[in-house]
Each structure stands twice: as structure tokens, then as C-alpha cells.
Amino acid sequence: MQGQAAAAFSENLIDDVLAGRRRSISRAMSLAETTGSAGRELAAAIYGHTGRAHVVGLTGVPGSGKSTMVRVLAQNFRRTGRRVGIVAVDPSSPFSGGAILGDRIRMLELAGDPGVFIRSMATRGALGGLARASLDVVDVFDAAGFDIVLIETVGVGQDEVDIVQAAHTVVVVSAPGLGDEIQAIKAGVLEIADIHVVSKCDRPEASETVVDLKTMLKLGESGRHGVGEAAGWSVPVLATSAQNREGMEELVAAIDGHRTYLDRSGEIADRRRRIAEMRILKTAEEIVRARILGRSAGMMEALVGRVAAGRVDPYSAALGLVDQNTKPTD
Amino acid sequence: MQGQAAAAFSENLIDDVLAGRRRSISRAMSLAETTGSAGRELAAAIYGHTGRAHVVGLTGVPGSGKSTMVRVLAQNFRRTGRRVGIVAVDPSSPFSGGAILGDRIRMLELAGDPGVFIRSMATRGALGGLARASLDVVDVFDAAGFDIVLIETVGVGQDEVDIVQAAHTVVVVSAPGLGDEIQAIKAGVLEIADIHVVSKCDRPEASETVVDLKTMLKLGESGRHGVGEAAGWSVPVLATSAQNREGMEELVAAIDGHRTYLDRSGEIADRRRRIAEMRILKTAEEIVRARILGRSAGMMEALVGRVAAGRVDPYSAALGLVDQNTKPTD
DSSP states (O other): OOOOOOOOOOOHHHHHHHTTTTHHHHHHHHHHHHSHHHHHHHHHHHHTTTTTEEEEEEOOOTTSSSSHHHEEEEEEEHHHHEEEEEEOOTTTSTTOOOOHHHHHHHHHHHHHHHEEEEEEEEOOTTTTOOHHHHHHHHHHHHTTTEEEEEEEESSSHHHHHHHHSSSSSSEEEEEETTTHHHIIIIIGGGGGGGGEOOOOOSSTTTHHHHHHHHHHHHHHHSSOOOOOHTTTTOOOOHHHHHTTTTTHHHHHHHHHHHHHHHHSSHHHHHHHHHHHHHHHHHHHHHHHHHHHTTTTTHHHHHHHHHHHHSSOHHHHHHHHHEEEEEEEEO | OOTTTOSSHHHHHHHHHHHHHHHHHHHHHHHHOOOOOHHHHHHHHHHHTSSSSEEEEEEEESSSHHHHHHHHHHHHHHHHOEEEEEEEEOTTTTTTTTHHHHHHHHHHHHOOOEEEEEEESSOOTOOOOHHHHHHHHHHHHHHHTTTTEEEEEEEESSHHHHHHSSSSSEEEEOOOOOOOHHHHIIIIIIIGOOOOOOEOOTTTTTTHHHHHHHHHHHHHHHHHHHHHHHTOOOOEEOBBBTTTTTTHHHHHHHHHHHHHHHHHHHHHHHHHHHHHHHHHHHHHHHHHHHHHHTTTTHHHHHHHHHHTTSSSOOOHHHHHHHHHHHHHOO
């Protein structure tokens, strides 16, 4: 459907990504993050080489301990001989740059391991498209032969929830004693978890948090049906302490178990469809946005002025732009 | 630009909104939240009656105390005789339903006042469009004669940051001792603040947080330029305790002062343009999404299957959908 003849990247780049060359992986990711057609065509070409990696999304509010969890989890997967890619979409993550010094130093343990590759996403892009870009970056990891891709997102924000839902296995991390966090989870993230993890289980309030989550899961069962639960997956609640390496092997086992479940039950096909739909829609939105801002910058500028002055409403302006500026010309 | 003859709402509804009838305001907001054409046409008609309200965005992570801040701030604005609309886009807000019992009870103080109207937004819409819908709801408040519209959003998430940036005045709330929160602010929310508020200033760590924020602002001045700062607005850092009503009058004065500054400096025009651009783009994206999911559901379903199976990439699929399904037919 898409002409690859005009690709603005060398064919070698894809070969080098497939061969797992780190510099090429970085370059491909940088290109995939852009909104230009070269980036889109690269992502399109990469897509054909994906489908092997197990994509695991980890989410939790700042302070939930999910960054430490990601780091220790990566080390545990490494011990089973698997290569691990990390996509950090959380501005408070040490992988993304927002972290106290201790976190950064501990992160270096990972950085020295050639079987681990960390990519942090800028979460304040001028043109949006964060979900689209993050998942194209996941594809580069997949194509480059990484066995496990961990996506770290903060547990609030629509785009962030969309991103984590594009994983095969969703892990929701809760810290004991964070009352507000439980509230936030109640309000939307609870039902997307395939696995619940309570971090910092050395704290006395941890067992209470475990009980709270289990109670919520039971209440949820009678009312609505979670994605995993309806099809026969029983969402576990695991108590862990990444710092003391407690419960981490159980978490690896639960993640692997969920993947086995997806494959055996055939639910993996539903997940792939859900992910495909979301990615198509996000990409379509980005195409429209880029065309409006690119091709019809003049028309857009005039419309912005008229909307700002209250002479045209945003809906009529948007409708005109969509109708007149989404026709293909190239 | 848009035919209003086919509007699926009565002309009375708009008159009743303009007259400030509460039931009609609720109905108009519910309609504005939908993605159908009736909702869009209502929003388009409402837009012509807006432009008077002062829209104030408050953002901060869960636990920052911004919900209490919103409540007390509303009461303070009421004391100056102004009518206050509240749009809660935070799943952990007591206004949105995620809150401990005490918060809910304290919220009732507001609910009994006819000069206050609270609207909470569902943050997990199946079709997205949260920013578009939130700002259409703000318009309904504006058209209905509310003087102040407070938008409460959580300080993370791309959509949430977009929403709060659509306010005339952006207030960023930080709690003392929330190390991670400061990190999150550093990573993206710092530069959008017109006013910084440190909550819970009765805590000993509060003065440290004030100093931290002031230091960051100074560092920011030398490097990049914030929206307000570049044009001559000096971003204040206010220590408050909403619980003890400390610093709340200063906050009201700062918000009013910022509005005066915007008007006198002419910067209000730039803000209106920035808001208009964002709203046009968000609405355009929603139109494309609705058309793809509505008109070409069959084509979409087939494409989802092919993308899920790895036979087509998301970019080519999206491109085909945009090109073939954005032509106007109605």
C-alpha cells in the first residue's frame, strides 16, 4: 500500500537493526519518533519483522516504586538469558532523566550490560503522537531480536494508559500506604491489570494493600469483567520488594505464565487486534495533524485567528480542515 | 461553515444555557461530551457566546492537595461575588468520584451553593477526545455566565497537560516533601505555570519546597523562557494551606493579577490563539477517528485483522483510511 521506493533511509539501516547493531537501533528509534514520512516509512518496514517479543507494560503513579521494579525485573529476565529492551514513557522515571542521583547510579548497573537497551521517550512532544511513537520504538526492539520489551508509563493520563494497554501483559504497581494511588487505580487502571504488584512489601502497611487489591478484584468480578479475567485468567496480586529482590522470581514467573496463557487460550489474537486498532487510529490522527500543520499552514493560521476571535467555532474550523486537507497529493 | 438546520437539539437548550438554568447546563454538557454530530453542533453554537469567563487550570500529582485547593479557591471566589464552574478531569479528585469519604463530605459545602457548579469528566472514554470534550464543557460554563472556570487536572499525561494549557491562567500545585512530584514538575509541568503554589505550608518541609521552586524558576530564566515570563510576567511562588485558609486570598489576588496582566500586555491574544490551535487540532483528530470508526467500520475491521496478523503495517493502514474516509459525504 505504501511506496517504499522513496524511503529516505538506507536499506542497510533495517538490516543493521535486524542484526541487533546498537547504533542502528538508536538511529532507527530516533527516526521512528519523528513525524516525517521517512520515520513512518521506516516504521512500516520494521513492522514486517515484528511479532516475536513479549511486550510487558508496567504502570503506577510516581512514588509507586515501578522504576526500581523495571530495573530489577530487567536483571531477572537477563538471568534467564533473555535480552531486554526498556521504553520509559514516564517523566519521573530515572530512565527518562527525572530521578534522584541514587536511582541514576543504580541504573548504570543495567547500562553496562549489552543484553539491555534503554530508550526514554520525551513526553512533551510539540506534535503529540506519544503513543504512536512509543509503539514504533517497541517494534524496533522486537525487530532487533529483544525477547522482552518493558514499557514503563505513569499510571495516569489517557495516552499513557493507551500505551500500557498496547502491551501483551499489563503489570500495575502499587506502593503500600499511598492512599491516593489506590484511588487513582480504582478510577481506571485497576481493570487493565493482568498482574497486580505491591511494591515495598517490607513495609507494615503492605499486607493491607494486598488485601485491598484482592477485595477490589473480587468486587470487580461480580460487576464488570476485566479483559483477562473474563477469558479465564485469574489476576494475581504479588507482594514484592525490588530493593530486597523479594518476589521478583514470582513476578517473572507470573509474566511468563500470562504469556503462556495468552498463547494457549488464543487470547493473544484478541490482544493483537486491540493493539492494531489503537495503533491504526493513533497513526491516522497523527497523519491528519501533520497534514493540517504542514500542507495548510496558511489556512490553519487564518483559522486560528478567526477561532481565537470567536468568529468561527473550533468544530467548523476542524471540519473544514479535515475535508479540504486530507486528500492525498503526494 | 456548519449547517445548523439539522441540529438535533432544541434552540431552547441554548437559550436556557445562556439564562444559566442548571438542568440545561447539565444537558448541554452531556451532549457536548458525546462524539456525535449533535454534540458538535451544540458546541459550535455555544462557542459564539463565550469569551467572558476567566479560565484557570490547576494541576498537580495525586496527593499534592490540589482538590482541597480547588474547593477552598472556589469558596474564596464566591466571597467576591463571582460564580464558579469546576471541571474535574482528575480520576483521583473528589469531584470526579475517586476520593476518601472526608473529601466527599467537605465537597458538599460547595454543592449547596447555587453559585457553584461542578462537572466531572470521565477520563476513560472509549473514543478519546478528552481534551476536546473538557474544553467544550468549559465553553458551556462560559456561555452560562460563570465568571471563573476552574479546571482540575492531574499533572501528568499528555492530554491532561494540553487541557490545563488551554486555561488563561495555569496554577501548578506542589506539596512539600513529595520528591517525585518535583521530579515530574521538572520534567515538563514547571514551564507551563503562571503561578506556583506550595500546598500544606504548615509542614516543616514547605519552605524548602518554596526555595526549590524559586531556584528552578531562576535556572529556567537563564536557559529557556516560560510563556509568561518571557513577556514580562514574574511567576510567583505562593505558600498556602487550603485547610487553614492560609495564603488563599493571595492566590485569588495572584490569579486576578495574572488576568489583568494578560489583558494589559495584550498577551491574552496569544493565549487565545494557542488555545484555538490546540482545540482545532484535537477536534480534527476526533472527526477523523469518528469517521473511520463510523463510516468505514467494515474496512477498519478488515484492516485491524490484517495489521494484527502482520500483513499490513499500522502506517499504511492509517494512510489508506485517512485518504479514503475523510471525504465529506453528509
